[in-house]
Amino acid sequence: MDKILRIAVIGTGGMGANHVKWWAQNPRAEVVALCDLKPEKCKKALEKAGLSADIPVYEDYKALIDSERIDAVDICTSNDFHSIIAVYAFEKGLNVFSEKPDAINAQEMQRMKEASEKAGKLLMVMRNNRYYSNSRYLKQFIEDGKAGEIYCGRCGWIRRRGIPGRGGWFTTKARSGGGPLIDLGVHMIDLAIWLMGNPAPVSVSGCTYAKFADNTAKADSQHAAFGEKVQDGVFDVEDLAMGFIRFDNGACLQLEFSWASNIEKEKRFVELRGTKAGFTWNEDGTIGIWTEDEHGTLTDLKPYTGEMGSGHARALEHFTAILLDGAKPDYTPQQGVNMIRILDALYESARTGKEVRL
Numbered sequence: 001m002d003k004i005l006r007i008a009v010i011g012t013g014g015m016g017a018n019h020v021k022w023w024a025q026n027p028r029a030e031v032v033a034l035c036d037l038k039p040e041k042c043k044k045a046l047e048k049a050g051l052s053a054d055i056p057v058y059e060d061y062k063a064l065i066d067s068e069r070i071d072a073v074d075i076c077t078s079n080d081f082h083s084i085i086a087v088y089a090f091e092k093g094l095n096v097f098s099e100k101p102d103a104i105n106a107q108e109m110q111r112m113k114e115a116s117e118k119a120g121k122l123l124m125v126m127r128n129n130r131y132y133s134n135s136r137y138l139k140q141f142i143e144d145g146k147a148g149e150i151y152c153g154r155c156g157w158i159r160r161r162g163i164p165g166r167g168g169w170f171t172t173k174a175r176s177g178g179g180p181l182i183d184l185g186v187h188m189i190d191l192a193i194w195l196m197g198n199p200a201p202v203s204v205s206g207c208t209y210a211k212f213a214d215n216t217a218k219a220d221s222q223h224a225a226f227g228e229k230v231q232d233g234v235f236d237v238e239d240l241a242m243g244f245i246r247f248d249n250g251a252c253l254q255l256e257f258s259w260a261s262n263i264e265k266e267k268r269f270v271e272l273r274g275t276k277a278g279f280t281w282n283e284d285g286t287i288g289i290w291t292e293d294e295h296g297t298l299t300d301l302k303p304y305t306g307e308m309g310s311g312h313a314r315a316l317e318h319f320t321a322i323l324l325d326g327a328k329p330d331y332t333p334q335q336g337v338n339m340i341r342i343l344d345a346l347y348e349s350a351r352t353g354k355e356v357r358l
């Protein structure tokens, strides 16, 4: 491969346009072509990124993949197309970066993983939360053994009123895979499990609710701006999920996610407890470490880990470094399989009212 990564972004809506901008800022990458079912969105994305309006734009991802000389595609479509486009790209010998969630169900995730293995090409899915400076600090802290054994924790992303693209693909189960559990769960469950050292899940229990489908209150979350709203569209997903995961090493994780619920305010968090220290990861980039010193005095540490930075841009830089420099991948497709199996099982548990073994 050349020393420049030739990339095409497929799906240039809210998030895809950001990806185009981040690729444009990456000196080791060249945006070769864009694709969206609505090509005018590609034109807007090029403009926003300060790229040439002459960069080819496609409506059909197969036509782009078949005609352009590229090393990789970056898939930022609605969730339903992540696996479909990834499998096609692997069949054509390309590397794949995809936005989260990895796929809308475990079968589709498995198909992506197998297609990547058959092609011998890289599959990486967005895990932007791993790349914030507070996350990297905590990962190092844990790997240095300072937290001891991490045996339990909690994570979540709860919104008061923040339903994205109401009536559109986000709230249509067949296109999104689900509501906040899959949309937000992928972010914070992944961060927690990654910090815990990626133990394998063995069973889950969950509950889901849909109480706000008809709520007309004004959104109070900036994230509600994602996706296009559809008047009188479909809303057949949950708006809140609670759950519990057990892992093979005996550890457990509580979780809660909502797009809408009657809480004080939006909050994104991971709290883990280890035998030597526990800690809290906060969305504003701060962390708290709860431990005791060598004299047995309970001690609170609030290390300053710098600006959070863009976890998304860093994830794309990591993808570039894997392909151009042979860097060791941080994300593995097996982690994606574990994640989507957890989510599928939580939905099954919510439906059946029983704990589900994985």
Ligand SMILES: NC(=O)c1ccc[n+]([C@@H]2O[C@H](COP(=O)([O-])OP(=O)(O)OC[C@H]3O[C@@H](n4cnc5c(N)ncnc54)[C@H](O)[C@@H]3O)[C@@H](O)[C@H]2O)c1
Binding pocket: 010, 011, 012, 013, 014, 015, 016, 035, 036, 037, 038, 041, 059, 061, 076, 077, 078, 079, 081, 099, 100, 101, 126, 128, 183, 226, 227, 228
């Ligand atoms: N990592 C994050 O922080 C984050 C934040 C928001 C969204 N996302 C993810 O990014 C993805 C896109 O979300 P969004 O908010 O930008 O949605 P969006 O609806 O604004 O954009 C999706 C775009 O994909 C296009 N598209 C759909 N199917 C296509 C196809 N087959 N071929 C070409 N284009 C197609 C649509 O026309 C649309 O422009 C989702 O998977 C979402 O979960 C991630």
